[in-house]
Amino acid sequence: MDLGATICLPKNPRCLICPFTELCEARQKGIQDQRPVLKPKKKTPHYILAAAVIVKNGRVLLAKRPSEGLLGGMWEFPNGHVDGDPAKGLSKVLRTGYSLKIHGKEALGVVYHTYSHFKVTVHPFRCKLVLISKNAGLKWVKLKELGGFPMGKVDRQISKLLS
Ligand code: SF4
Structure with a gap:
């Protein structure tokens, strides 16, 4: 029983x-x-991220996620976790994570998503590219082909902000 x-x-x-x-x-x-004494509910972690939408000559810069883990092998806009002001945090995220240098951040909106064990708030910015490292592991994708690229829900929402 x-x-x-x-x-x-x-x-x-x-x-x-x-x-x-x-x-x-x-x-x-x-x-x-x-009784019964219920376990306190675990608080769902909430992460704040900033993402870069870098468009040049009809192409947008995407990064491929690692093949293992969440959304393995899918494509995403270069992004990372930020503390405080997302616009300020984005430059650091791009420099340390992708060896990218940008300027001119224009906020495109805010995207929210809840995964099974955490939730995210993502701030995408349209940026201009200043410098890209050859080994950044990024790919220029034609804007008209963006819809066919395998992406998670967050990045699909961001891509819709471009149209
Ligand atoms: S175990 Fe629960 S239902 Fe059973 S006697 Fe105790 S408080 Fe009542």
């Missing part, structure tokens, strides 16, 4: 038909209404 699902119900324990009523300490102390 699953006692927790059928008898020892939160706020309404059915002590009169419970097989443990004689043994139950909560019942003896008269605090059965406070």
Whole structure:
């Protein structure tokens, strides 16, 4: 018998038909209404990210995610976690994560998404490219082909902000 699902119900324990009523300490102390003690709900982590939408000559710069893990092998706008002002954080994220230098950030909106274990708020910015490293592992994709690229929901939403 699953006692927790059928008898020892939160706020309404059915002590009169419970097989443990004689043994139950909560019942003896008269605090059965406070049983069962539920585990506090875990707070869902919430991450803030900034992403760069860099368009040049009808093409947009995308990064490929690692083949393992969440959204493995899919394409995304270069992005990273930021603290504080997303516009300020973006330059650092691009420099350290992709060896990219940009200027002229124009906010495109805000994208929200909830995954199974965390949620994200993403701030995409249209940027101008100043410098790109040869080994950045990025790809220029024709804007008209963007819709056919495998992407997660966040990046699909960002790509829709471009149209
Ligand atoms: S509080 Fe104790 S006696 Fe009452 S239903 Fe839960 S386990 Fe049974």
